[in-house]
Amino acid sequence: MKTPGRLRPRSLRTRLVLIATVLATAAVLVCQATGLTLMRSWLVGQVDDRLTDFRPPSPVYRDISGGTAPAHRPPAHEILPSDFRVYFYDAEGRLLPESLGDGRSEPRLRRTVTAGDPVDGRPATVPAEDGGGSWRVVADSGPDGMRAVVALPLDSVEEATSRLLWFSLGIGVATAAGVTLLGGAAVRLGLRPLTRVEHTARSITSGELEQNVTDTSPDTEVGRLGIAFNTMLDQLRAALHRKDRTERRLRRFMADAGHELRTPLTSLQGFAELLLHDPHMSASRRREAHELIAQNADRMSRLVDSLFLLAKLGDAPTTEHGPVDLLSLAADGIAATAVRHPERRVTLAPLGVRGAGDPGELDVVEGSGDPHQLAQVLSNLLDNACTHTPPGTRIEVRVGSLRAGPRTGGADRPGRTSANPPLPSGEPAHVIEVADDGPGLSPQDAAQVFDRFYRAQPAAGSSRDGVLAGGSGLGLAIASTIAEAHGGRLELDTGPGEGCAFRLLLPAGPAPGRPDAERCQAACRSDAPRS
Structure with a gap:
């Protein structure tokens, strides 16, 4: 029982094109997703390498803990390369307001940390304070129980990932459209021999029994189908010819048997009527009539026995x-x-x-x-x-x-x-x-x-x-x-x-x-x- 509203392609060509489109699009999307994952992992790894390679200088800890800004401290852009941000925690685990680096956004960090929290230099991802961005941060221990958190924004990574994602979706859509158009033409061309078999079958059902399938290459599935189809047609034509010959022979046999039986039967009837209508017939003529009746009866008996023998030979040859x-x-x-x-x-x-x-x-x-x-x-x-x-x-x-x-x-x-x-x-x-x-x-x-x-x-x-x-x-x-x-x-x-x-x-x-x-x-x- 069919489900109402369920779409099922009826044509083999449509099914093949649909299957090819789904498989090709899925393959492209899987490849693009794999590449996107690998590229993002590689970019994040580059950021992690930069984070783990950077350590704040020890004098910076002393300056931050003293709350002073000595005259000899260099500018922030000379201390921090690129877009680094560094945040400091004092010995009691409080986030200090002083930080190194400038930027319109900053990572969302915890305000206090305890002495038992691990500080092992393993990078982690945290969201930004404002907006939808994220940061990559790594914590490290400093002198006098202080801690420093070095952060780098992941804006460039997310922008590259987003572009690649949209590019992958575009490639998937283009692949689906191309496979649908070009695949339809390719499937139509590939199924042309099968279409010829279909047309031949329709012609045969219309009464053109002498036609054959022309595609009979044993190296292809359609060719092997054509060979089997032609063999079936040959057997069908042979069976029809045998049936016609059998019917003609049966009609001829019945006519010949009737003709052979009619002659002695007519003779029997004639001599019997002669004996009935001429009771005063001489003994010699009566004996002759009896002999002719016996001869014709024997002829009919032999004929019937021969027909009976032929029938039995046909049943048990x-x-x-x-x-x-x-x-x-x-x-x-x-x-x-x-x-x-x-x-x-x-x-x-x-x-x-x-x-x-x-x-x-x-x-x-x-x-x-x-x-x-x-x-x-x-x-x-x-x-x-x-x-x-x-x-x-x-x-x-x-x-x-x-x-x-x-x-x-x-x-x-x-x-x-x-x-x-x-x-x-x-x-x-x-x-x-x-x-x-x-x-x-x-x-x-x-x-x-x-x-x-x-x-x-x-x-x-x-x-x-x-x-x-x-x-x-x-x-x-x-x-x-x-x-x-x-x-x-x-x-x-x-x-x-x-x-x-x-x-x-x-x-x-x-x-x-x-x-x-x-x-x-x-x-x-x-x-x-x-x-």
């Missing part, structure tokens, strides 16, 4: 990893493909060697991952190669290890596409590669081959349409998601007339797991269809 023999996995995948596609010949070879190799001569490559998920990826890739290439096309599965890079694999380069981020350069990785000598894909098709529901145009002479046999265009999307869940990468090297080489790369080290891996593993071990 990391599985429980264990050792996996990739060579045995590839051999099992080739055996299963031979059952599904008996007309196709698929061979096994080491990575980097073209042509069929002797499986007995291949080295064992042991990776880490979920064997069920990796088997599903390999099955999808082999089905894709068998379905999407003309009969007689050579298909080869290669197993081995490499270090990630543009030339070997795992990093981006022209002619290579992937939906997964690249692996760190030089990182060792285990590889399963499915390559064919088919017609390959155009750059436009290759750029979208990992998108959900995407189907490339069938190659001339291929057995069926679609990216994956009888599928919905989700097979490669599922395979890419599983690869990324293992910390790896699924990529494609292709070109028109160059064939396709799908490469699954898994980091050689163990990939990190997540607490929710059990849900993903259970989802991937379910009866997910091959697209």
Whole structure:
């Protein structure tokens, strides 16, 4: 709660100028006060030295005590130097009226002193009888119990001190005014980069999100603030772009899913109505209608299962990893493909060697991952190669290890596409590669081959349409998601007339797991269809 009437500067510039003014003025005043104190102490010390160095001559005591003024006594200005005044006390402690020295004022001295009062020659300050001046006095003992008090006025000391005091106050006022004026300009100049940051922030809040702070020198506080501000803006823009891309992909995904479900659903509805409206249909036509209904129902079931699997992979993308023999996995995948596609010949070879190799001569490559998920990826890739290439096309599965890079694999380069981020350069990785000598894909098709529901145009002479046999265009999307869940990468090297080489790369080290891996593993071990 604010106190009524309390003045608080709101601007940082005002606060800085006020603080600088107060500090500078205080420093000047402290210095001047210290100098004033030292100068006054030095001047008073000079007066004390003069007092302690002067002693009245002994004949003067006798003349003063006798009450006579002998003819041979010299004038006062010859006895006393400068403006000295000397007062005498008799043996009984009474102040005598005779004194030496002239002046319009005199010190206020005690009229009587006792014998017990100390007389040690220590100077003291006493006020004047009239006016506001003061005197510096020192007492000393004389012959026959008499005492003498030597006094000097402090008018010159007080005048010098007063002048210096007024001079100090003037310097303080001038300093405060100068710091206020010049400090305001200096602070305004020094805060100009911060003002630019403020203007940039206002522009960004107005919708100009592409602006950046220009002052980014790491040697200054404002520069470091600009670097942090630009980093925050980059992250904000990236988050907004990701949000826009996610919304666009979600809308496209919902439209594609609706389109994919509409076709079999329309077929189911049509054949069901046909059976209802034509009860006298022949047995052969009725059986054909039932088969078409079953096929479309199976297609819808596989589509829904694939969507359900993708959703679960997105919720729990990391599985429980264990050792996996990739060579045995590839051999099992080739055996299963031979059952599904008996007309196709698929061979096994080491990575980097073209042509069929002797499986007995291949080295064992042991990776880490979920064997069920990796088997599903390999099955999808082999089905894709068998379905999407003309009969007689050579298909080869290669197993081995490499270090990630543009030339070997795992990093981006022209002619290579992937939906997964690249692996760190030089990182060792285990590889399963499915390559064919088919017609390959155009750059436009290759750029979208990992998108959900995407189907490339069938190659001339291929057995069926679609990216994956009888599928919905989700097979490669599922395979890419599983690869990324293992910390790896699924990529494609292709070109028109160059064939396709799908490469699954898994980091050689163990990939990190997540607490929710059990849900993903259970989802991937379910009866997910091959697209």
